[in-house]
Amino acid sequence: MLWLVWVYLLNLQSGALGFGINPFSGDSFNHQTITERALLNVTAQVCRALALAEGKDFTFPAQPFTAKSIANACEAPKSYKFFLPNILFIQSMNAAVDLRRLFEARYHCDDELLREGQRLITEGLSAVKAANRKQSFLSARLTLGGILHTLQDFYSHSNWAELRNKFPNINMIRRNANIGNIADRTTATCRSCNGDDCRNNILENVISRNILTSGYFVVRPMSSNKPKGKCSHGGFPDATSSVEPKGGINKDSYSSSHGYLHREAAELAIAATSQILEDIRGASGDREFLQLMGLSKGSSKALCFVVDTTGSMGDDIAAVQTVTSNIIDSKVGTEDEPSLYILVPFNDPDFGPLIKTTDAEVFKGHINSLTAYEGGDLPEMSLSGLQLALTGSPPNSEIFLFTDAPAKDKYLKNTVIALIEQTKTVVNFMITGILSSRRRRQANENQQQQQTQRMARSDSQLYRDLSQASGGQAIEVSKNQLLQATSIITESTSSSxxxxxxxxxxxxxxxxxxxxxxxxxxxxxxxxxxxxxxxxxxxxxxxxxxxxxxxxxxxxxxxxxxxxxxxxxxxxxxxxxxxxxxxxxxxxxxxxSPIDFILRFMVQSQGPVDGYDLLENRPTAGSNTSLEVTLLEADSTTVTEVTLVESSGSGQVNGLVEAQGGGQYLVHFDKIPSVEFVVLVKGQSTNSTTSRASSVTFQRQSTTSLR
Structure with missing residues (x-):
């Protein structure tokens, strides 16, 4: 459920955990704000470069940049609902490093493990580039968030700023490059200090000889193994700060041991984050970088067709070819133009291959080349074809499955549902002639017809269950109604x-x-x-x-x-x-409507840090769970109710809503339903366009069912 759930950390102590991971940390910079600023800045530069290459003007939005203002400036306003979640996800993976790897010094450039931190960054950078090449953007974002934390901590935890460096250490993102003269284990680096006296606690010979060091950090006093004369991280809960030499050198916040350099360290971290993003951009290309961010002048979604090619589908395939051509033509050049087209044929016993292209005309050529040929018995490998489409499509895609037969591979139902939940992909089933038994031999016509109809009812329910889980629909029509029905349902694929x-x-x-x-x-x-x-x-x-x-x-x-x-x-x-x-x-x-929301399930951290961590699987039925809701139109809307509603029943669980600021709400539930459910959000929308502002009630529901 990596696409549904996110880390967002609240009520955390800053000062020992990098720049802090509390998104509401007052005036101090934190990992979230540093990451967001760099992502928005580089994305704006990419959009500017593409606009100039097309001979167009580009106007930077007013500062401070926001995800919405950058999406609008990039002429991709409908991508905002994908761009913002991707930024939040990268921020989340950044913050997760403090929750999961708090005591591993190399992840924070602590204990003078600066080369080890460099190795984590450069190996992760290679993994991000490789994932981008495979268009595995979710994997790329996950890795990117983690290495950004280590990179940013270098500027907060080392003495790079104290050495009066005005630019980032570019070699921190270059494999095996020399990052500087790092103090050896026997070289003393600090003297004891207390309070404001920590401004000058780094030894003069370390500064004059341009020696790199970083503070040691240990939570439990008995486990402190800080070498003699070494600097401490400092602040709560670093136990080494009370061991000679006392004090610390971190710049995590204005109130930290070296808080007087907090802004300089944060600006260096923003610049370094921008450098690594520019490196990724150079390796992937501008348009591919925007795909990583989820920005597209058309839709960021993929349009995917999964098509039954058995013999009885001859008439249907001709209709499918007409239908798909109409769908593609209706979206080309509009804000809903897909960023990717995918085709997966299936038969019996075969399915696939998966065909991808970004070219609408090339895709229509693949569709038009489909031919029907005889399969085996009545059921076909429809869920195998759907599974292949789900694993090969990016999140938030649209899938249309065309068939006139029940599924032979029903055992894949739970796997397919899990993929739907993970990718938040909408699946529409276009079912023609499901009650027909014409592909069966009529040895015993009456008995055969009864058997087929019984099977048809159960298989129709299977398709209904899968469509309902995704927020799609299972439409049963005659073959001559296929074009009309698909034209209707295509309207439901708009990104707005x-x-x-x-x-x-x-x-x-x-x-x-x-x-x-x-x-x-x-x-x-x-x-x-x-x-x-x-x-x-x-x-x-x-x-x-x-x-x-x-x-x-x-x-x-x-x-x-x-x-x-x-x-x-x-x-x-x-x-x-x-x-x-x-x-x-x-x-x-x-x-x-522009009013929508993002949801992410969280779990209370079990480590030494008070906060919420990523829930990597489904929430446990009957247990208490927290959910964060982020509004996309935060300036004019307020959440008042969040409810978990059973998808196939009337049961519901009401949540306790706590406003966190910035359009974010933390919602606590006493228990999670034991059956599939959706999230229903209600609130107030203020219309200030009239002479007298008025408030009306809005409601929105999550599309994908959760379990």
């Missing part, structure tokens, strides 16, 4: 789309749902999939609408196969949707 409400019911029964519409929402749509589903819609004015009388709030009502699409006139306020059905169904309310 938000989900207000989504439910899945395997046992149909009368049920009422409510959802709040705010004044930022446009293109409001309700999708309902299922057979024999009756609905009544009540708008905020109390007007009723149903299938027999759509009323003024419903612009259009369109039924294609098992998909009912209701396009609404967005009216601010609380809506109600009443559904009556004895069959399974799904319902989804979506719209376009």
């Amino acid at each position: 789309l938000v989900t207000l409400l989504q439910v899945n019911r395997n046992m149909g029964r009368p049920e009422n749902y409510t959802f709040s519409v705010d004044d930022t929402l446009t293109n409001l749509i309700i999708y309902i999939t299922g057979s024999s589903v009756d609905f009544t819609l009540v708008n905020p004015s109390g007007e009723l609408h149903n299938g027999a009388s759509t009323g003024p709030s419903i612009i259009t009502a369109e039924l294609v196969g098992n998909l009912l699409t209701l396009r609404l006139r967005a009216q601010v306020g609380l809506w109600e949707l009443r559904i009556i059905s004895t069959n399974p169904y799904t319902m989804k309310v979506v719209g376009q």
